[in-house]
Structures are given as C-alpha cells and as structure tokens.
Amino acid sequence: MKTNDEKYNLYRTVDSMDMTLLERYKYLTENDNDIGKLKQQVKEIIVRKNLSSIMNDTKWIELQKGIETLPFPPAYNEKLIQWDKARFRFSDLDKEPAYFGDWSSYWEEGLPVFFTIEWLEIRPRYQKYLGRLVAPKVIDITTALLQLLKEINIPFEQENGSVMIYGYK
Known part of the structure; x- marks a missing residue:
C-alpha cells in the first residue's frame, strides 16, 4: 500500500x-490504489443496478x-x-x-473520476452580476454547447433547461 508521500x-x-x-488520466487511475478500490466498488454497483455504460474516458x-472552447465553462451538477x-x-x-463550472481534472479537484459519473447535468446559462441596482443578465450558450456535443458525438438529452449526459443508464 502506498503511503501519502508516495501518492503525492x-x-x-x-x-x-x-x-x-x-x-495522464489513465496513468493516474491505474496507479492510484485508492482509485483501484473505488473502481471495484463502482463495478459492483453497476452490476447490482444492471446499468450499461454510455460514456468512456476518451469521450x-x-x-x-x-468546454474550453465555449464562451464560459457552464455550471454542472453530478450524480x-x-x-x-x-x-x-x-x-x-x-x-x-x-x-461557472470547474471542468478541470479530478486531481485538480474539478470533475469527478469519470467512471464514477452516473450523470452530469449541465446548465448552459448563468446570471452575470451587473450591480446592486441592476437585475443580473442571463448569458445563454445552449446553442454552442449542443453544437459541441454533436461535433464530438456525445449523446445527450435536454430537460428543464439543462443538458443531461449519462455515464451509465
């Protein structure tokens, strides 16, 4: 078992x-023992819930x-x-x-480890603060996000103003 210093x-x-x-992602997920244990737990849950994988690491x-090509990194919520x-x-x-959403890698405390994501709910709008006396302006990049998802062939669903990407279903 690796010590904290070895992991660092x-x-x-x-x-x-x-x-x-x-x-880098593959190297770290294959060489971190804690992530190896997490991967085994996730596999057991997937089998128990009878889920199928929709996304992969490359996607x-x-x-x-x-996301870096969009006007701003949209907020997201994960399950x-x-x-x-x-x-x-x-x-x-x-x-x-x-x-904004933090779309950096898990080792930078951004997105979770990919194989743990059941779904990601992306909100392609945000309120831009304009001052105390002025209502915030809503900036919407839905069209740009949908175009990106289509270009890179990521399956998605739209619901209630959000874009849903499923890791498993």
Whole structure:
C-alpha cells in the first residue's frame, strides 16, 4: 500500500511527464490504489443496478477539452454512481447559477473520476452580476454547447433547461 508521500509523488511526477490529458488520466487511475478500490466498488454497483455504460474516458476528455472552447465553462451538477441521489437539480433552483463550472481534472479537484459519473447535468446559462441596482443578465450558450456535443458525438438529452449526459443508464 502506498503511503501519502508516495501518492503525492505519483501525482506530482505525472505533471512533469510529457503526456496528453487522457494518458495522464489513465496513468493516474491505474496507479492510484485508492482509485483501484473505488473502481471495484463502482463495478459492483453497476452490476447490482444492471446499468450499461454510455460514456468512456476518451469521450469525457473530449468534453472536458471542448468546454474550453465555449464562451464560459457552464455550471454542472453530478450524480455519482455510489450516491443514492444527487445533492440537487438545477430545476429545483429559482434562478440560473451565478457561477461557472470547474471542468478541470479530478486531481485538480474539478470533475469527478469519470467512471464514477452516473450523470452530469449541465446548465448552459448563468446570471452575470451587473450591480446592486441592476437585475443580473442571463448569458445563454445552449446553442454552442449542443453544437459541441454533436461535433464530438456525445449523446445527450435536454430537460428543464439543462443538458443531461449519462455515464451509465
């Protein structure tokens, strides 16, 4: 079993290697023992729930990189396979989010480890603050997001103003 120092060095070392984002992701998920244990737990849940995989690592990376081409990184909400339910749904909120999504990699505390994502709910709109006396402006990039998803062949569904991407169904 790796110590915390060894784990820290694993993640620090990969930054100095000349690897693509996908190669880095695969290297880290294959060499981190904790992620190996998590992967086994997720496999058991998938079998128990009788789910099928919709996305793969390559598609998640393409999405992650594609988001960088949009005018802003849209907020997202995730439901992980090991959770009974999501923390919230955007449709439960009164307003559009006033924040951006963190689409960086899991080792930078952004997106979760891809194989744990049951679904990702993306809200392609946000409220831009204009001042205390002025109502916020809603910026909408739905068209650009849908175009990106079609270009990189990611299956999606639209519901209640959100775009749903399923990792498993």
